[in-house]
Amino acid sequence: xxxxxxxxxxxxxxxxxxxxxxxxxxxxxxxxxxxxxxxxxxxxxxxxxxxxxxxxxxxxxxxxxxxxxxxxxxxxxxxxxxxxxxxxxxxxxxxxxxxxxxxxxxxxxxxxxxxxxxxxxxxxxxxxxxxxxxxxxxxxxxxxxxxxxxxxxxxxxxxxxxxxxxxxxxxxxxxxxxxxxxxxxxxxxxxxxxxxxxxxxxxxxxxxxxxxxxxxxxxxxxxxxxxxxxxxxxxxxxxxxxxxxxxxxxxxxxxxxxxxxxxxxxxxxxxxxxxxxxxxxxxxxxxxxxxxxxxxxxxxxxxxxxxxxxxxxxxxxxxxxxxxxxxxxxxxxxxx
Amino acid sequence: xxxxxxxxxxxxxxxxxxxxxxxxxxxxxxxxxxxxxxxxxxxxxxxxxxxxxxxxxxxxxxxxxxxxxxxxxxxxxxxxxxxxxxxxxxxxxxxxxxxxxxxxxxxxxxxxxxxxxxxxxxxxxxxxxxxxxxxxxxxxxxxxxxxxxxxxxxxxxxxxxxxxxxxxxxxxxxxxxxxxxxxxxxxxxxxxxxxxxxxxxxxxxxxxxxxxxxxxxxxxxxxxxxxxxxxxxxxxxxxxxxxxxxxxxxxxxxxxxxxxxxxxxxxxxxxxxxxxxxxxxxxxxxxxx
Numbered sequence: 005x006x007x008x009x010x011x012x013x014x015x016x017x018x019x020x021x022x023x024x025x026x027x028x029x030x031x032x033x034x035x036x037x038x039x040x041x042x043x044x045x046x047x048x049x050x051x052x053x054x055x056x057x058x059x060x061x062x063x064x065x066x067x068x069x070x071x072x073x074x075x076x077x078x079x080x081x082x083x084x085x086x087x088x089x090x091x092x093x094x095x096x097x098x099x100x101x102x103x104x105x106x107x108x109x110x111x112x113x114x115x116x117x118x119x120x121x122x123x124x125x126x127x128x129x130x131x132x133x134x135x136x137x138x139x140x141x142x143x144x145x146x147x148x149x150x151x152x153x154x155x156x157x158x159x160x161x162x163x164x165x166x167x168x169x170x171x172x173x174x175x176x177x178x179x180x181x182x183x184x185x186x187x188x189x190x191x192x193x194x195x196x197x198x199x200x201x202x203x204x205x206x207x208x209x210x211x212x213x214x215x216x217x218x219x220x221x222x223x224x225x226x227x228x229x230x231x232x233x234x235x236x237x238x239x240x241x242x243x244x245x246x247x248x249x250x251x252x253x254x255x256x257x258x259x260x261x262x263x264x265x266x267x268x269x270x271x272x273x274x275x276x277x278x279x280x281x282x283x284x285x286x287x288x289x290x291x292x293x294x295x296x297x298x299x300x301x302x303x304x305x306x307x308x309x310x311x312x313x314x315x316x317x318x319x320x321x322x323x324x325x326x327x328x329x330x331x332x333x334x335x336x337x338x339x340x
Numbered sequence: 341x342x343x344x345x346x347x348x349x350x351x352x353x354x355x356x357x358x359x360x361x362x363x364x365x366x367x368x369x370x371x372x373x374x375x376x377x378x379x380x381x382x383x384x385x386x387x388x389x390x391x392x393x394x395x396x397x398x399x400x401x402x403x404x405x406x407x408x409x410x411x412x413x414x415x416x417x418x419x420x421x422x423x424x425x426x427x428x429x430x431x432x433x434x435x436x437x438x439x440x441x442x443x444x445x446x447x448x449x450x451x452x453x454x455x456x457x458x459x460x461x462x463x464x465x466x467x468x469x470x471x472x473x474x475x476x477x478x479x480x481x482x483x484x485x486x487x488x489x490x491x492x493x494x495x496x497x498x499x500x501x502x503x504x505x506x507x508x509x510x511x512x513x514x515x516x517x518x519x520x521x522x523x524x525x526x527x528x529x530x531x532x533x534x535x536x537x538x539x540x541x542x543x544x545x546x547x548x549x550x551x552x553x554x555x556x557x558x559x560x561x562x563x564x565x566x567x568x569x570x571x572x573x574x575x576x577x578x579x580x581x582x583x584x585x586x587x588x589x590x591x592x593x594x595x596x597x598x599x600x601x602x603x604x605x606x607x608x609x610x611x612x613x614x615x616x617x618x619x620x621x622x623x624x625x626x627x628x629x
Contacts, residue, residue: 060545094506095506096506114532116494116533117494123504123506321534323533324530325489325528332578
């Protein structure tokens with residue numbers, strides 16, 4: 005049976021949930037545990053990708069290049085990945101990341117805007133990087149549109165194309181149908197990245213595999229934006245129970261979460277991800293998962309209900325990266 | 341009154357919108373539209389009785405009456421055009437990211453000295469929309485770091501923008517530092533596909549040394565009035581607010597709806613700015629104020 009290739013994004017998507025305040029030592033410790041467990045690809049850095057560190061998305065404790073250099077020094081087997089969102093990071097930043105040890109890049113665009121990734125995917129391939137096209141907020145588009153955009157990324161040279169459920173808004177049947185449709189029409193392998201806002205992350209990942217996806221994402225204890233990502237441990241357990249081959253060891257990945265990540269999170273005074281009314285509204289309203297903490301902060305700053313902010317952002321069709329809209333929406337709600 | 345003759349190079353969306361806007365100018369008339377092949381833009385130019393060519397810049401080089409050129413092709417072609425236009429002494433407004441000449445943002449740095457340059461770069465649409473606000477905050481409060489987020493509708497982002505998004509962020513960042521006066525800057529652009537299309541909007545965050553909100557607001561208010569003279573649809577989406585030492589301002593840009601729809605304020609603002617600069621140059625040639 006086809007092997008599922010696992011990318012763990014605890015150190016990138018999980019950065020959102022510690023407001024990008026991982027220390028270098030913490031990143032190294034988690035990366036070592038992930039590698040020991042057999043994770044194929046380890047993604048790290050600011051939650052919004054290379055040079056996401058900003059007023060809009062939150063300043064990180066260290067810049068991405070320091071994180072890359074630190075983690076690259078301890079990895080020997082797992083591949084080190086970075087995320088690049090055109091419009092935030094540039095090819096120059098990617099070159100620097102590559103020089104410091106990044107081997108994989110995931111180039112992200114909104115699901116309808118793949119052509120802004122042409123420059124970056126081509127440049128990454130030229131640099132010899134393993135290049136993933138990452139279509140965010142896939143729930144906002146039909147399967148025909150997703151295919152059209154995935155084909156663009158394939159034509160630029162992407163090695164893999166992901167359908168990404170940034171809002172945790174998709175249901176297993178949608179995931180199955182969309183991935184199957186992609187699989188029938190494109191040649192490169194397909195991946196799926198899920199969030200757990202509607203409690204569907206693991207089920208969606210399994211559906212994605214069954215429909216033909218080879219690449220699946222998770223994070224330890226589900227540590228990530230919104231209600232969290234697909235928990236890597238549960239994903240591995242479910243794959244094992246389904247008889248699907250993978251390189252990750254179940255006990256070792258459980259231990260990585262319990263023994264390494266959990267103490268770090270609790271030590272930082274942060275909470276482990278779980279669903280709450282806000283993350284539910286994110287999935288329900290189809291809003292970018294990393295809006296959650298920003299919406300909560302804006303709710304306190306302007307004295308309005310987080311849920312109202314999220315629903316209004318969904319109504320306005322805000323896309324990934326538009327954290328600044330949260331301030332405007334909260335400000336206007338406070339004036340009502 | 342005589343008008344100064346201008347050429348438009350690159351009759352795409354931007355070039356055709358310039359053509360329509362220049363039809364209202366008191367000081368400038370379009371004498372030639374330069375394309376490399378037959379296009380909708382050339383048809384529109386012809387229907388206005390304007391000379392057109394599909395031979396590229398060669399035809400323009402033969403003309404002696406053209407004093408101003410607007411180049412809205414692309415960075416690559418402009419690098420070829422710039423020295424040719426210079427050799428003919430044609431005052432050139434570069435609407436590409438080539439940035440051969442210095443940046444000009446009319447509300448901030450247009451001056452008699454700058455008009456002596458033969459080639460001026462119009463930065464980017466995001467730069468035209470945000471550099472003035474950064475400059476206004478900087479004047480009142482000394483900006484150590486500015487960060488801008490431009491959201492534009494997907495429909496208003498043509499292939500030029502999409503294939504050159506790094507150039508957009510890099511050029512805008514440089515202009516925010518050099519013209520806007522921020523010590524450091526970061527620029528983010530987001531395309532939003534919502535229907536109906538969103539109006540161009542810009543968030544400006546500025547970390548300041550003197551967090552005096554009253555002075556900041558007064559300075560930004562004044563700047564907005566100045567910009568409105570050439571971009572009437574330039575308005576606050578959110579007036580300046582402050583938390584600790586970080587000022588936040590949001591601006592919406594509604595276009596005039598000439599060739600491009602009103603939501604494409606991003607394309608409108610760079611055209612309005614280019615025409616403002618060109619008219620300042622034309623007025624000097626015509627010796628009017």
